[in-house]
Amino acid sequence: MSLYAGIDAGTQSLKVVVYDPATKQAVACASEALALDSRDDGSREQEPSAWADAMRTCFGRIDAAVRRRIVALSVSGQQHGFVALDADGNVLAPAKLWCDTSTAAECGQIMDAVGGPGACITSAGNPILAGYTASKLPWTRKHRPEAYARLASILLPHDYLNYILTGRRFCEHGDASGTGWLDVRKREWSPAMLEATDPRRDLGECLPTLVAADALFAIDPAEAAALGVPETVRVAAGGGDNMMAAWGTGAVSAGRLVMSLGTSGTLFAYSDTPVVSDAGEWAAFCSSSGGWLPLICTMNCTVATEAVARLAGFSTRDGDAHIAATIPGADGLTLLPFFNGERTPNLPHARASWHGMDVANTTPAHMYRAAMEGATFSLKYGFDAFVRAGMAFEGIVLTGGGANSAQWRQLVADVFGLPVQVPWQVEGAAFGAALQALWAVRRAAGEGVTPASVCAEHVGMDPARAARPDRRNGDAYAAAYQRFLHYLDAVRADAAASSSIEPAPARIAA
Template sequence: MANYLGLDLGTSSLKVLIIDENQQPIATATAPLTVQRPEFGWSEQDPASWIEACRTAIAELKETHGAALTAVEGIGLSGHMHGATILGEGDEVLRPCILWNDTRSHREAAELDDEEARRITGNIVFPGFTAPKLAWVRRNEPEVFGRVRRVLLPKDYLRLWLTGEAVSEMSDAAGTSWLDTGRRDWSERMLERTGLTREHMPALVEGGESSGTLRAELASEWGIAGRVVVAGGGGDNAASACGVGVVKPGTGFLSLGTSGVLFTAAESYAPRPETAIHTFCHALPNTWHQMGVTLSAAGSIEWLSQFLREKPAELTGTLGESCEASGRLLFLPYLAGERTPHNDAAVRGVLVGLEASTDRRDVTRAVLEGVAFSMRDCLEAGGGVGSVTRLVAVGAGSRSAYWLDLMANALQCQIALPAAGDFGAALGAARLGLVAATGADPAAVMTEPPTARVFEPRAELAGAFAEAYGRYRSLYPAIRDWQARAGQPA
């Protein structure tokens, strides 16, 4: 039996997962990573640490599951997006990788973000994207920029080590501001605007296509005798979508981590950059995805937990498992600004409608509703109620049945909670490795995991939630204007 390996490069750790040909997990290993912050707003990593972490994780698997590792025939890659890994003439690293959450290039992003850029890329040029990072290097580190031979995304630097090939794939490349997202090819115009050319870019493949084979010396080191195909893979969110089977139009996933993501698959390219929604290529051919982001999802309940000195599970546990009609108390979850649909880094959160009788349960309920309405904002930015009929829930926040029931009613769609298991980016990467190695139909491979529970919207609550969402929407302009009158940045 053949096995397949998924490699997920995260910001804080690298994870490796082996699955068999029936997609059953066999073994997993992780290795920690650290982030360096040499100045305020900077976030960097040494690319050499990614290779060392991969060696460590593979060595652990070789020791504990050597036979499973020997049977690997395909590898897929996933990784955190937008990072600028800058290489010289001999593919030596010229400076630490500038990560996705680095904000130093805000000036350069603003200069690049215009009608032309949005028309070509389908997106706002955010400071976290790759192109403005290179514009920053060009302006502030000209000696480094003058030596640039190649720019790779983080997972693609690992690919270079694994295969010797400089290759990227569509879903990750779409987050650079250098890709013509509709054409699924590098934009020479956007490259020109940052002083680069197509020769500075890696080749492009689809996520389930081969990008090369594992180098013979690594195969020997890992104990593998045969040929191992390395798939294009995907950016972390696209790979996660492959892991939970979100590859067909009308499907999506709802990630309730520290930040919240609403990811939906689409078979056509329909960008809406004015709504601050990301429109990227999916990891599968002729497929795109839209992704709305709220910056404080589970982070909002974590804030409340610290404020009230009570664990999140204890706060949400008092609410039961079924939501009620929306209350009068409203919460804007803009604790760290907001991405979709406002693209407003300065706005801050607010709790409106406090009364003498307001208690912890009321505030907890309002915080959960505020995040649900922020995810409704993401849904409206991408296509509105009815554009997606089913969302798979993942992330720490999905442990709360009350919150998922609330999400179903706020979003007016079915929310599916997977049964226990590992359905993240590492599985999605392994699935892409399987497709590249075997030529299997991606639709047959990228299936939704078994479901533990399904939450349905209730017709009798639809009117109350629609009215409450309207009140929620009216708060942002008011708080933005109040900040301006109060002399705060807005």
């Protein structure tokens, strides 16, 4: 009779999934849209209170009898966000998000203070890239001095919801590794990176306690009442949305490559040991299951398809028909989909641009296809870094909203030349959070279960949504991808010429 809830606080919405492990079914789902404050300087911000309000709204939409059966829950949250609290736990300013590129200059300043990107990688495993949490602190010191003066605690978005749920400030290693402050090899905060970020104070005093992936906490009775769940509910550690998607897709043991097609695009795979790129070609993150999660992130995935659909005057629900009406390569039309700037490749100030336009290929269908292809090519660019490092994969597991598109599933199979599978549970991050809570409760009860055994029991693939590569399409996409790289090289050269910062080597993914 026990149920487990997963909460996923994303950029565009907050979702709640309630899972029944006995029937292996999601018995309830709810979602609430979230507003995003975007400004021309690259700022992308949200009010943390909106996440808490959305969480309570979602639980309120779930049948009371279902809520009473929940025994544990876990939170998945968008990574890299910066939530500043005062000594009393009050939010001091809007949260700057993962897709915020206004702090790009601060990234360089932090890395310079350590001795450059290579020194950052030596100290902690990762350079400081656009959107990472670390860069948001010196930005806050400069632009919000009153908030900085009162700053007592720094939390990530998922940490903040855990704080609302439990009254305690803690962080697990997966989400912590996306701050730029965690030494991913030692799984502890890096003194060198903290001092480089803010030499004026002991920044470590502002950071939450690091906890194990199977940690459990008591829910605050007042919050339990607000959600309509029992006061006996336990709150698991949770993690970043990519780390929870790893749970929801079974990427908690080696060999499985996962691609998430959400607001951002990600590629990741589990490892039992740290996987650090000396050139910073991927994010060397920890997992939220006790291991590590090398990850490629692009900042523009469904952002691109939604923006182009809106421009063309149709809904993305109708997007597959437009893809079907066009051919691979969009008749020469290419979109560099950098609407939010970009992390892979590392072009935080870049903007989206069309290339190869002519009178025949500027139809709404061509433009939509070019957007979907551009978002996919950005992920292929990152995937190439994995391949150069000797990683090999037999297939791809898709998650995120884009995985609901049959045309996108086939496009991924053709571009990457690998078979594609999609789990039955499409809300990978929320479902993964529920599985982590289930694992933690079973561990606390003395069962010797592993993340891999839990996922083997509960993560299944939907054969109706599988896709296999078509060689003919693959050849056409290979040519289109080369055009994408050609235009990308031109944009990189232009960015380098207009910047005093030494550019990264060509075709190196961040």
